[in-house]
Amino acid sequence: MAEIAYWEAIRRAHDEEMARDPMVIAMGEDIGVAGGTYKATAGLYDKYGESRIIDCPISENSYTGIGIGASMAGMRPVIEIMSINFALLALDTIVNAAAKIRYMSGGQIACPIVMRTPGGTAHQLAAQHSARLARMFMSTSGLRVVTPRGPLDAYGMLKSAIRSNDPVIIIEHEQMYNLKEEIPDEEFFRPLEGAEVIREGTDITLIGYNYSVHLCLEAAKRLEADGVSAEVIDLRSLKPIDRETIRESVEKTHKVVVAEEDEAPVGVGSEIITGIMEDCFFALDSQPVRVHAADVPVPYNYKLEKAAIPNADDVYHGALKALGKI
Amino acid sequence: MKDADKKRLLREMIFFRRFEDRTFEAYMERKIGGFLHLYSGQEAVATGVLEMANVGQGDKNDYVITGYRDHVHAIKTGAPAREVMAELYGKETGSSKGRGGSMHIFDASQNFMGGYALVGQPFPLAAGLALACKHKGTKQIAICFLGDGANNQGTFHETMNMASIWNLPVLFVCENNGYAIGTHIDRSTAQLDQYKRVDTAYNMKSSQHEGMDIENVLPAAKAAIDYVRNEQKPYFIEFMTYRFRGHSMSDAKGYRSKEEEAEWEKRDPIKIFSKKLIDAGVVTAKDIKAMEKEIDNEIENDIIKFAEEGPEPRIEDLNKYVLDDNPDPRWIGPLQK
Structure with missing residues (x-):
């Protein structure tokens, strides 16, 4: 057991899953060379290269859509949206595509993407950086929405989300990235369902x-x-x-x-x-x-x-x- | 191209026209519901482009994706026509098990990744499919068919940019039929030549071609597909075409003149190719008549029959396919207490 921060837990889950499965990639703004706004992918650009830690232009709807398209062909993209406010720009691809493709195709095509995003208020970020929006995603059929409260779930649920065959939205929180908790040193999983x-x-x-x-x-x-x-x-x-x-x-x-x-x-x-x-x-x-x-x-x-x-x-x-x- | 292949392509185009005409009838008989968008007039584009791609070979196919005018693209990629028709009838035996309908034909076994109703949504999905091809190193490419109207969506600009900077093997096929639903391109779009919207703006190779004569489409498509596959870079190809029917079945076409329609009907891709093949002695008018009869027989006695006779989905299966129906409890739960 070691005490680690929430962001370190996310980073560790990324690292382990990327080492295990070459189909796992990460996409988002500033996640590569810049190391990630919340350090969730710190150091992974050097380890896995630019084809797997993909720095995206500021085009939330379409890079999320690219992640979804890649997932339809068997990849496992983890998409970081810097703030849940920006996820509104990607609602079309999340709600109209990722959430519906399995159903519309009669179960032929899965969209195993993970979208991670902090949803919550921090310190005086004002109206356009403080949205929470969980209610918007939890009302959409075809999505899973999870909210890890600390490093144990942040690590264990991200690992499960990457391996699940469903589109999963992980709502994190700006005020929790430095929250610490003891978690086991050996690999473990936390299921996506269950209060x-x-x-x-x-x-x-x-x-x-x-x-x-x-x-x-x-x-x-x-x-x-x-x-x-x-x-x-x-x-x-x-x-x-x-x-x-x-x-x-x-x-x-x-x-x-x-x-x-x-x-x-x-x-x-x-x-x-x-x-x-x-x-x-x-x-x-x-x-x-x-x-x-x-x-x-x-x-x-x-x-x-x-x-x-x-x-x-x-x-x-x-x-x-x-x-x-x- | 061999004469036999030319003859086959003519037959395919006639088949696609007759297939769409038959869906029109079934729609009027209320056997098909929802929205129905027909491809008649544009056959040379999908038939010609996909003839040059890897299709009909199952999972070795290139990935193909398009908008809601998708029946012909699906069939040419390899989806059985009878399953497409059964989908329009909402049957369990349909391409998407009756869950998608006309606008959402899918055949994953042939890498036909769907028709989508959100205009412009397939742009990023296509780029993502291409990213997967590149990542796996399979030499497959993604081909995205959309109309000129889609190019005014943000996804067009965002995706052209990313496809270019990441060198994704994706071919964007712009079927420029001059209308975004019922608004003429000169009233909706600042740059009328669509291929010019990506060359300097997104540093992407692009070209424009006449799209009613399949013999123009075939070499242009081959060059573009070879470029995408060999160079591992995106390409944007624009074909000038025309849809003979309205945007959908509810469209009275009040926004365009009879004269304009008559002008374009002279450029009917089936008439053009028929005449060329007759003149070259590849087929006779009599052959074409026989072909039409054979096609009508096939549509009526196989395709429509299959659609009519197929079972409806079971109400008990309403909640299937929302999420993975057989999830691994290690990842999904329930949480052990």
């Missing part, structure tokens, strides 16, 4: 994904000090969603909070809570609570930005509301 109970509790269920998992964990600690035992679930996969793990937890705790960094309308919280209503409505003792961003484009000003984005305190207060304490 995970990462803290057991009996009084309330806090549900997060991506960065909001950490807000839930922090809120759980504060609740513990109040004598409340909070269970924390990391969704891990937003498409498909593991409703069974959520149901089991809610049937135990009878109260639930969903924490999402995105705006609320038509979002992760709406989807999760609808699932709870359908699966275990009568297990609830109080109304479910959504903790979410303000419904505004993310502002630049530091105080406004902080006010727009949920933090651990907001999750804590959401829990108090579900517990009937406020």
Whole structure:
């Protein structure tokens, strides 16, 4: 076991998979000579060369499309989109091509691409660099959408994503690239499906994904000090969603909070809570609570930005509301 | 080219025209749904270009990809015509098992990588197929057929640039029929000569050719394909052509004159080639009549029959093919608790 950062975990997964399979390539802006904005491919250009670590011009839709085309002929491209905001430019090839080709072709052609992109707010990056957008991809049939919360999943899920035969969107987070965690030295895999109970509790269920998992964990600690035992679930996969793990937890705790960094309308919280209503409505003792961003484009000003984005305190207060304490 | 091959090419073009005409009838009978875009008038382009490519040889084929006007490209690449027709009928026995329809014919066994409804979307997909060919070192190339209207999409510019800087073995075939759906090219496009849009802008070799006479198409296509395969570089080839029918079945063609249509009909690729072959003594008018009769028989008694008699997809299979139906649990899960 060694403690490594999130970006190092991604780099290690790339390195191992590229060494194993010559069909694995990486594509993106500044990932080669420049070493990658988040260092996720640092040093790999020297090791694998320009034909496998491909520096792309700023043409998100078409280099993603080129990756998809290559995957249709048996390659395994890992595409880095520098910010999920820029993924909007590639929506046509992701949603209209990658997600639909297997189906439209009657199962003849797979598109085993991986698209990695950070989706979340960082520090005063303003409206056009702070989108989260998980909700946009999780609503598309034919895609897998996963959200590794730390180095263990960042490594293990990227390896699984490269080997799976489906198009996989991995949503990372600018504030998590330096997050550290101990992970095994030997090779391992983490499956793309399945939510995970990462803290057991009996009084309330806090549900997060991506960065909001950490807000839930922090809120759980504060609740513990109040004598409340909070269970924390990391969704891990937003498409498909593991409703069974959520149901089991809610049937135990009878109260639930969903924490999402995105705006609320038509979002992760709406989807999760609808699932709870359908699966275990009568297990609830109080109304479910959504903790979410303000419904505004993310502002630049530091105080406004902080006010727009949920933090651990907001999750804590959401829990108090579900517990009937406020 | 041998006389027998010329005769075969004429037969193929007549077959493609009759096939499309028959889909028109089936559409009017409501046996075919959705949108239907017919290729009539442009036969010399796909027939001539693909004659010079590696097709009909299964997985050794060059990769072929196109837009929604895709029936003829699919068949010439090697997809069985009866399966294409069955796809239009929405049958399980269709090329795409009834999941794609007219605009989404696929035959992976022949490297026919699909018809796409998003104008310009195949540009990057074709470049990606070419990237895979280059990476594997197979000497296969990718061939992308699109109309002039596609060249006003961002994907055109983005892909020409990347195909050029990465030296991808891809042939872009521009079938310039003068219309982007119902808008004439001189109202939609600043540079009317499409081949000029890539030469200096993207440092790519390109050329323009008359596209109604297959004897013009064949040598031009051969030179371009040889260049792409041997030099491992992209090439953009433009053929001037005309679609005789509307953009799709719902198109009343109100945007063009009867005089213009009549002018182009004089340049009907089948008439041109028929006359040439009759004049050269390769075929007689009587041979052509016999050919037509044989084709109509084949279409009616084999192709339409196959499409009519094939089973519909089962409702129970609605959710098949969304994702890998037999995923490896090591990568997919579920997560062990």
